[in-house]
Amino acid sequence: DTGVSQDPRHKITKRGQNVTFRCDPISEHNRLYWYRQTLGQGPEFLTYFQNEAQLEKSRLLSDRFSAERPKGSFSTLEIQRTEQGDSAMYLCASSFLGQGNSPLHFGNGTRLTVT
Amino acid sequence: DQQVKQNSPSLSVQEGRISILNCDYTNSMFDYFLWYKKYPAEGPTFLISISSIKDKNEDGRFTVFLNKSAKHLSLHIVPSQPGDSAVYFCAGIYYGGSQGNLIFGKGTKLSVKP
Numbered sequence: 001d002t003g004v005s006q007d008p009r010h011k012i013t014k015r016g017q018n019v020t021f022r023c024d025p026i027s028e029h030n031r032l033y034w035y036r037q038t039l040g041q042g043p044e045f046l047t048y049f050q051n052e053a054q055l056e057k058s059r060l061l062s063d064r065f066s067a068e069r070p071k072g073s074f075s076t077l078e079i080q081r082t083e084q085g086d087s088a089m090y091l092c093a094s095s096f097l098g099q100g101n102s103p104l105h106f107g108n109g110t111r112l113t114v115t
Numbered sequence: 116d117q118q119v120k121q122n123s124p125s126l127s128v129q130e131g132r133i134s135i136l137n138c139d140y141t142n143s144m145f146d147y148f149l150w151y152k153k154y155p156a157e158g159p160t161f162l163i164s165i166s167s168i169k170d171k172n173e174d175g176r177f178t179v180f181l182n183k184s185a186k187h188l189s190l191h192i193v194p195s196q197p198g199d200s201a202v203y204f205c206a207g208i209y210y211g212g213s214q215g216n217l218i219f220g221k222g223t224k225l226s227v228k229p
Contacts, residue, residue, distance in 0.1 A: 004158070033216060033217075040124075040221065041221055041222075042119075042121075042204050042206075042219030042220050042221045042222050043159065043204070043217075043219050044219070045216040045217070045218070048216055056216065091158055091159075093158075093217075097210070103149055103161040103164055104149075104161070104217055105161065106151075106158035106159045106160070107158050108156070108157050108158045109157075109158050
């Protein structure tokens with residue numbers, strides 16, 4: 001399966017701890033996105049990369065959140081000093097933007113629970 | 116400001132009948148509209164899209180209609196099957212400038228009863 005892969009699938013952490021999630025996109029895709037989804041809501045945009053450049057960040061992405069895509073391949077999303085309000089499903093997606101634009105392909109997400 | 120709205124949280128349909136899921140939007144700059152299907156514990160899966168310059172796109176049992184003047188789109192599933200039971204998200208995307216992210220509605224949960 002060469003789809004978008006996210007690790008871990010589930011993460012339970014105590015308030016105040018730091019967590020890091022990893023996303024491996026589809027290999028030929030040049031764009032990588034992070035979204036967050038809470039119960040009863042659609043996915044909400046957090047940030048995206050084109051290759052290794054982070055092009056846009058949502059106002060939802062507070063200073064405690066940082067995302068990287070150092071070599072333009074996999075990406076990490078780190079949350080520092082987690083809060084209970086950070087509990088959500090964190091979704092990664094990738095796409096190809098070029099002469100032919102592909103739709104975003106999502107991974108199965110990392111479910112974060114902050115206790 | 117909710118740019119994409121799905122006003123029906125749920126829809127129940129009998130197997131074999133038509134399912135119609137509706138979506139309204141406010142952002143006239145969207146280049147494409149997409150529908151995603153989501154099963155529990157999985158990420159959204161792309162279903163079908165439509166360019167903002169078209170009014171209809173069809174793929175098998177799925178057809179999306181776009182009414183730009185009304186800023187409304189709908190997804191028709193004919194015939195509906197029990198395996199179609201999932202949450203359906205409508206989304207718009209704008210490729211201009213530095214943007215390029217999908218804006219999602221809140222979703223409609225479709226239940227197809229045998």
